[in-house]
Each structure stands twice: as C-alpha cells, then as structure tokens.
Amino acid sequence: MSLKFNLVASTIPVLLENGNGQPSEYELREMTASVRDKYLDGVKERVQVGADGKPSVKKFDGMQADLVSRCLFQKDGTAVPTKTIQEWPSSVVSSLFSEAQKINQLGGTEKEIVDASKNG
Numbered sequence: 001m002s003l004k005f006n007l008v009a010s011t012i013p014v015l016l017e018n019g020n021g022q023p024s025e026y027e028l029r030e031m032t033a034s035v036r037d038k039y040l041d042g043v044k045e046r047v048q049v050g051a052d053g054k055p056s057v058k059k060f061d062g063m064q065a066d067l068v069s070r071c072l073f074q075k076d077g078t079a080v081p082t083k084t085i086q087e088w089p090s091s092v093v094s095s096l097f098s099e100a101q102k103i104n105q106l107g108g109t110e111k112e113i114v115d116a117s118k119n120g
Contacts, residue, residue: 010103014072016092025075028096030103041068062086064097071100 009030017023031039048058057063065085072080085093101107 003026012099012103014096016088027073027075028071028099028103029073031070035070036104037104038065042066064093067100067104067106068093068096071103072096 014026
C-alpha cells in the first residue's frame, strides 16, 4: 500500500458584503502544520480540566475568531486580524469557523478541538 498526498494547501474563496452591498473577496486557507500546532497550543490555554478529568472551556472570548484569523486572507494576501473578525456578525464568524475546522480537520465542535489540544 502506498500513500499519496498533495502538498498544496486547500483553499476556499469567500465573498463578504458590507452594509452597502459592496463585496470584498477573501480566501480561507488550510493552515500549515506549525500554524495549526500554535492554534492548538492557544486552545489548550483556554481549557481547564475538572476534578472529574473532563475538559471544559474557561474562556470563549475570541475562540472562533482566533481560528478564522489564522485561515482567512484578504485578496492582497494579508491575514484578517482577530479584532476585525470579532466585529463581524456572529453568524458570519460561526460559519467561517465551521469551514476553517473542516479544511483543517479539527472536528466539528469546540469540545473536539479542546480534546485535540489535550493530545497535541
């Protein structure tokens, strides 16, 4: 059996419209392994383990925007800052977060990400 992989990161085009209907083009990109590891380290800092051994998130502030900012890039190639993403509607951020999870194979819930960070 042999394994074959593509070293080109996955990307998804994203179009966001402002309040005046003006579109802006972005690109959601798969993270490199080192960026993903740094993200998981950050998630680990947000987790506390209870007396029962189960993890729980102790700080949600910026959790979704942190992942999105590591994956979302403007047309000129610059990353969208977390602060900017935090100002967007929650429905937009949650949808981008969900897609960023998929493209980076991070699981479907914050709990799964927390669990992955414990193993990382």
